[in-house]
Amino acid sequence: MAEPVFLSADIPVGPSSLRLMPEEHRAGLDPYMAQIITNRKSGLSLNHIIGCPLDCGYCVRHFWGNFEQKVPQLLISTSEAVEMLLGHEAFRPHSTPIQLFNKATDPMLPGVKPHTFAVLQELDRRGMTNLVLIITRFHVTAEDMAELEALQHVRVTLLFTYSGISEDRIEPIAKSSTTVRSIQTAAAHSERTKVILYWRPIVPGWNDDPETMASVLNLADSAQVDAVVFTGYYHQEENAEWLRGLGVEVPYGENYQRRKVLPAELDTRVVQAWKDSGISPFHCSVRPRVVSPTPTRYPTTTATGVFPNSATSAPPNSDSSVPTITAPRANKNSATSWPIWAMTPRHRS
Numbered sequence: 001m002a003e004p005v006f007l008s009a010d011i012p013v014g015p016s017s018l019r020l021m022p023e024e025h026r027a028g029l030d031p032y033m034a035q036i037i038t039n040r041k042s043g044l045s046l047n048h049i050i051g052c053p054l055d056c057g058y059c060v061r062h063f064w065g066n067f068e069q070k071v072p073q074l075l076i077s078t079s080e081a082v083e084m085l086l087g088h089e090a091f092r093p094h095s096t097p098i099q100l101f102n103k104a105t106d107p108m109l110p111g112v113k114p115h116t117f118a119v120l121q122e123l124d125r126r127g128m129t130n131l132v133l134i135i136t137r138f139h140v141t142a143e144d145m146a147e148l149e150a151l152q153h154v155r156v157t158l159l160f161t162y163s164g165i166s167e168d169r170i171e172p173i174a175k176s177s178t179t180v181r182s183i184q185t186a187a188a189h190s191e192r193t194k195v196i197l198y199w200r201p202i203v204p205g206w207n208d209d210p211e212t213m214a215s216v217l218n219l220a221d222s223a224q225v226d227a228v229v230f231t232g233y234y235h236q237e238e239n240a241e242w243l244r245g246l247g248v249e250v251p252y253g254e255n256y257q258r259r260k261v262l263p264a265e266l267d268t269r270v271v272q273a274w275k276d277s278g279i280s281p282f283h284c285s286v287r288p289r290v291v292s293p294t295p296t297r298y299p300t301t302t303a304t305g306v307f308p309n310s311a312t313s314a315p316p317n318s319d320s321s322v323p324t325i326t327a328p329r330a331n332k333n334s335a336t337s338w339p340i341w342a343m344t345p346r347h348r349s
């Protein structure tokens, strides 16, 4: 395989150290962007860094007027952020799942990564065994994996956003092999860290042809990730207008939704592609449940599907809307396996 093309060659990746956002800029932020800790569908989300240079056309920052902030900046220091998280009324040691930098930046960008590791190491130093989800599409090295593997307590799952989209107006990172190489590297160097291929967004006309689907599944298989999670595109006016302005055809018309959209027919084809691939010999018992919040022209599911590379199980007394899977790989140390929380909507009909 060709050497990875690192984005710094033609796409800015931001500074290697971050500045604190000036107070006057902070005061002008959308309230959601300014919020450092948020209650999410399956845990607490910590986002004290906002701004991203990766320019994904569908980025949710379009919704809150932050897409033009290309340079990540700190809202508060990382030590203050950790204190804020641990002191949050909804935080429970060893229990509350945490999502780190999942709103407005990529946690593995050069300037953000030291803060990602600083949060993890501080939680670990305090003996916290909480699950921490880190969603990235950026460069992850063997050295990064060694740092993650060195954690003793905190349980990290790396989710790699990878869509198979080749159109770089939609995803500028598509013109590099950065995410593919990162998935391979992470999976090859993980024992206690879980590695998930987060197959999203799957969108009609963008990446739903059989060849693209097969290539994504082949990547998951060849890299031996712990699981594949899939979902659709968050179709709102702001990002749709941006994409259409770039000349990208956006499906779903004016049928904007406040959740990610995945037509039921496409959901079925994704599952069929997975079955046809023969990747996992196990039956997945946490199949995405089809949800149709309102009858629409495009039947949708807002669920996120999960293909584990191992047996699945629902935890006792769990919220049935949140499937949990255990996914130890055969060649991994099963003593360090733990449930992985799939990111599924809390509210279902």
Ligand code: SF4
Binding pocket: 052, 053, 054, 055, 056, 058, 059, 060, 061, 103, 104, 105, 106, 137
């Ligand atoms: S990596 Fe995430 S935050 Fe950055 S532009 Fe892409 S979608 Fe937005």
